[in-house]
Amino acid sequence: MTDPEVSVLRTPLESRHEALSARLIEFSGWRMPVQYSGILDEHRAVRERCGLFDLSHMGELFVDGPEAGAALAAALVTDPPALAVGRAHYSMICAPDGGIVDDLIVYRLAEEQFLVVANAGNAAVVSDALAERLDGFAAVLDDRSLATGLVAIQGPRALVALMPLTDVDLGALRYYAIAEGQVAGIPALVARTGYTGEDGFEVFVDTDRTGELWDALLEATRAHEGVPVGLGARDTLRLEAGMPLYGNELDRTTTPFDAGLGRVVKLGKAGDFVGRAALEKVARDGATRRLVGLIVEGRGIARHGYPVHVGEHASGQVTSGTQSPTLGVPIAMAYVAPADGEPGTVVDVEIRDARVPARVAALPFYRRPG
Amino acid sequence: MVPADLRYTTDHEWVRLEGDTATVGITQYAADQLGDIVFVELPDVGRSLDQFAAFGVVESVKAVSDLFAPLSGEVTATNPGLTASPEAVNTDPYGDGWMLRIRIADTAQLGELLDAAAYDDLVAAG
Numbered sequence: 001m002t003d004p005e006v007s008v009l010r011t012p013l014e015s016r017h018e019a020l021s022a023r024l025i026e027f028s029g030w031r032m033p034v035q036y037s038g039i040l041d042e043h044r045a046v047r048e049r050c051g052l053f054d055l056s057h058m059g060e061l062f063v064d065g066p067e068a069g070a071a072l073a074a075a076l077v078t079d080p081p082a083l084a085v086g087r088a089h090y091s092m093i094c095a096p097d098g099g100i101v102d103d104l105i106v107y108r109l110a111e112e113q114f115l116v117v118a119n120a121g122n123a124a125v126v127s128d129a130l131a132e133r134l135d136g137f138a139a140v141l142d143d144r145s146l147a148t149g150l151v152a153i154q155g156p157r158a159l160v161a162l163m164p165l166t167d168v169d170l171g172a173l174r175y176y177a178i179a180e181g182q183v184a185g186i187p188a189l190v191a192r193t194g195y196t197g198e199d200g201f202e203v204f205v206d207t208d209r210t211g212e213l214w215d216a217l218l219e220a221t222r223a224h225e226g227v228p229v230g231l232g233a234r235d236t237l238r239l240e241a242g243m244p245l246y247g248n249e250l251d252r253t254t255t256p257f258d259a260g261l262g263r264v265v266k267l268g269k270a271g272d273f274v275g276r277a278a279l280e281k282v283a284r285d286g287a288t289r290r291l292v293g294l295i296v297e298g299r300g301i302a303r304h305g306y307p308v309h310v311g312e313h314a315s316g317q318v319t320s321g322t323q324s325p326t327l328g329v330p331i332a333m334a335y336v337a338p339a340d341g342e343p344g345t346v347v348d349v350e351i352r353d354a355r356v357p358a359r360v361a362a363l364p365f366y367r368r369p370g
Numbered sequence: 371m372v373p374a375d376l377r378y379t380t381d382h383e384w385v386r387l388e389g390d391t392a393t394v395g396i397t398q399y400a401a402d403q404l405g406d407i408v409f410v411e412l413p414d415v416g417r418s419l420d421q422f423a424a425f426g427v428v429e430s431v432k433a434v435s436d437l438f439a440p441l442s443g444e445v446t447a448t449n450p451g452l453t454a455s456p457e458a459v460n461t462d463p464y465g466d467g468w469m470l471r472i473r474i475a476d477t478a479q480l481g482e483l484l485d486a487a488a489y490d491d492l493v494a495a496g
Contacts, residue, residue: 039431040406232405232432301409301429322431323408330409352427 011056012149012210020228027231028121030057035230042233043325046196047366050155050226052217053234055202056210059123060148061116061130064140068112070271071137075130076106077256077279079269083108088176088193091116092256092264093126098278099252100259102126103244105193107178115178115189115204118145119246133274149210153217154200154237156368157224162201165216166190170201184216195234197241197366236322239331242293242364248304248320249291249333255279257287258335260363289316290341293363296321296330296349298356307350308334308358315340315347324365331365332358371490372397373464377480378489379422381438384464385483387474392441395468396428396459399493404430407459412448412470419443419472421479426469428459441479443472 009030011017017024022033033054036042045051063072069081078091088107092100102122107115118126127143134141153162163170168181168190178191186209194200205213218228235245244250249259256265256279265279296302302321309315321332332349340347343362348355372378377385382400386393401407409429419425419439426437448470451458459467474480484492 034432035405038406236431299409300411301434303434323429325431 009057009146011054012207013054013056013214016211016214017054017228022228022230025231028057028119030120032057033228033230035232036228039230039232039236040325042227042229043236045225045227046155046198046229046233046237047326048156050153050157050161050200050221050224051196051229051233052214052221052226053152053154053229054214055150055152056148056207057120058150059118059120059126059143059145060150060204061118061123061127062109062142062144063114063116063130063134064112064142065138066112067138068114069108071134071139072106072114072116073269074137074271074273075133076104077265077273077275078106079266080106080108080114082269085110086177086179087174088178088191090264092261093129094256094275094279095252096274096278098255098275098282100246100250100254100256101129101252103246103250107189107191109178109180109189122246147207149205149207149213150202151205151210151213151217152194152200152202153221153226154194154196154229155198155226157226158198158200161220161224161226162190162217165220175199184213186213188213195241195243196237197243197364198237198368235320236325239320239322239333240324240326240364240366242333242366244291244333245320255282255287257282258289258291260291262287287338289335290338291319292334292336292341292343293361293365294318294321294332294334294347294349294358295361295365296332296356296358298358300349300351300354300356301330302332302334302349302351302356302358308336309348309350309355310336310340310345318349326366331361333363336360372399372486372493374486376464377440377483377485378492379438379440379483380492381422383438383440385440387480390474390477391446392443392472392474393468394440394470394472395463396437397489397493398463401460401463401467404428404433404435406431407456410452410456410459410469412452413445415445415447417445418475419445421482437469439472440483441472442475444475445470446473447471
């Protein structure tokens with residue numbers, strides 16, 4: 001991104017965001033809306049009603065072929081062949097040393113077709129790694145990141161807002177499931193997934209139909225007292241929901257076990273996969289640090305990179321932090337020494353020059369009612 | 371247009387002068403740029419501030435930003451309302467969103483502040 005030769009990528013919805021007076025920033029190589037009416041207002045709309053998100057920056061990687069499942073099982077830490085057609089799971093792609101290259105959602109679209117959704121900032125790296133790891137399998141990678149638009153509608157009213165616009169039976173669509181159909185007359189893949197801690201849907205369409213889709217969904221969102229939502233509130237929503245963000249909680253020096261996501265790694269699956277030996281060792285020896293939630297009890301907000309102490313010893317570092325709009329207190333996620341990770345443990349966060357008390361809390365901070 | 375009766379810094383603080391007392395806050399432009407403000411950290415009453423040195427911190431949901439003293443002097447009051455309602459900085463930056471009062475140490479420093487027209491030009495220039 002510091003390379004002036006590399007131009008910033010533009011979402012198909014850019015002119016619409018500008019017309020909505022969004023504040024646009026560069027994020028993961030894309031020019032994206034960070035907020036429209038304000039982070040708190042947008043956050044509350046998603047928790048209480050619904051919100052509409054442009055996620056066209058995400059990477060969409062289609063893997064096709066008789067050995068598509070086997071190839072992904074060798075490339076990722078999960079076991080995609082175990083997915084039923086129309087279902088999805090959370091996954092990761094790791095390096096041989098067990099470090100996380102990216103966290104992903106894998107959807108099984110057909111017996112021999114999968115969709116892997118990668119973070120925008122890692123999409124090219126994941127695409128290259130998959131292309132390499134598919135070598136030797138009867139499977140083909142089709143990177144449709146730039147050809148695909150993605151819009152999400154999230155919140156307790158997302159279901160009723162989307163239902164009249166689609167022929168997909170949303171009531172029958174389970175959490176972490178995906179179906180093909182039409183939305184506002186546009187051919188689409190509709191998934192019941194999200195990154196907010198609320199019920200909601202993600203709608204994949206061709207880039208050149210994304211504007212039409214957005215217009216129809218924004219009208220439906222507004223009709224249900226919802227608002228468009230930027231990356232700012234997307235971050236506070238996911239943090240309350242205890243979901244990790246690549247670049248904050250997850251990176252190349254972090255294993256899934258460090259992040260408390262060891263259950264994602266299917267060591268019991270047949271065959272080798274990239275990172276298996278290293279991850280088996282971490283599973284056996286135990287992680288050297290632990291990802292925890294913190295509720296700051298003194299004054300101040302714990303931010304990314306702030307040191308965490310327990311008594312006189314350095315314990316770790318904050319990875320993400322904000323003022324929780326729902327709870328009304330400062331919340332954070334942090335890596336701490338395994339012994340300091342029990343809920344209730346009192347730690348100090350170094351906020352500027354002061355040590356501010358905080359308490360380890362179980363994740364997530366927020367769980368939707370019902 | 372910003373209020374014509376105030377003075378401004380290039381760091382987007384405003385100053386209201388009443389006798390030897392200066393009331394200090396941040397401008398609407400600064401508050402808008404920060405977004406929803408959720409926390410304001412202010413110095414204790416009695417502390418001496420140096421002109422243009424950091425005296426506190428304002429945090430929005432996304433960002434943390436230093437506050438700079440427009441003038442040297444002793445802090446005589448801080449706004450107690452901001453503890454419970456930091457959002458007043460967004461909604462009423464020149465009124466309920468005031469941050470502190472200073473007893474001005476050196477009136478010559480006033481010459482280093484901007485008037486409303488000069489501050490408007492600064493903001494317009496981006």
